[in-house]
Amino acid sequence: MRAGPRMVDVLRIGIAGICCELALRNGDASFRAQLLSRYEGFLTEEEPDLRIEAEAVRGLNREARPSTNGERTVSIFEEGGRYRMVRTDNPFRAEVDTEAGEGRLIAERSVYCFDSFLRILYSVLLARAEGGLFHGLGLNQAGSGRLLLGKSGSGKTTLGRLAGARDGTVLSDELVAVRSLEGSLTIYATPFWGEFAAGKNSADVPLTDVYLLRQDPRNFLRPVKSSSAVREILSCTLFFGPPSLTGSVLGLCFRLAASVSALHFRPTDEVFALIRKGESCVAEVSA
């Protein structure tokens, strides 16, 4: 992290091959240290795709508007490649011009609020690049990428702990990035992890299998009807808009559904052998 003559601290973060530079205009040493620690492993010296002037302010939380269950707290408006993003519960306001490669952010002085902005920003940037962010566990098993999709309570964090303790490399245990490059899908680590803090390094691997998690007393794989798979994958997608990018995200979900199986599992080591075997067979049941 560099400090220039105008006391602007610059932080470059690279996720899924997309680099964003945050220039903190009024950050303090303590907050800078928090951000450095938070995104360690994803800091980069690459030339940024987007430069954002960021202000960390106090008091936005006092303006935060409470919302009822189900009420939308994130809004994204678009006009010709320029995006305006507003979040009311973990408050921030941002304007990003992807054509010019610049933007501006005002967020509560909180790593949590900055992190929320980055998640939403990357959900947009990835959608523009035929990609997306998904709630799930990303694994690298000897060069084969496994994407295990599930929302909170699905067991992905438990599986991530098991995988990290064995030979599997955990890319992320909360949000995994997926991109289509030259017709092939790749999964990427992100700094948006859950409880399992390992896998904090930027890494990627070609995607070979997609699983929908089902907690079960037994370990087995089962095929999933395409329409059901797409719906479930969509429900695991982090995407708030804008409408112009919905088609791209929907298309990616359809591509993932073409490689999906339901993984019925109990959290033991045997489940990883089943994933590695990579067969979708109803009769394949292990106690």
Next chain:
Amino acid sequence: MSQKYPLRASDVAYRLVDGEAILVSAGQGTIYTLNSVGAMVWNLADGTASVNQIAEEIGRNFPVEPEPARADALEFLESLQGKGILELFDQPQGPKPVEGIGR
């Protein structure tokens, strides 16, 4: 009885799969699934076909009488309008670019 011409909202992406239609409204944060009949109605709702014409197409593809088909189609379209993902016009509308197809 005056004709109505349904037009899908341009900010709803959709795809057809397994005879169903999956609709995504990012603005609402909502996913809709339409059965095979609903998917046909949705696919025909490009602003140029009237409710009568859509009902006739349903009758050609499904075992349903014309009048119930028309009544069901109109009720279904009005429900989609109530959800904000479709509009019913009194006159034919020119087709507009729609998210989803081919992406």
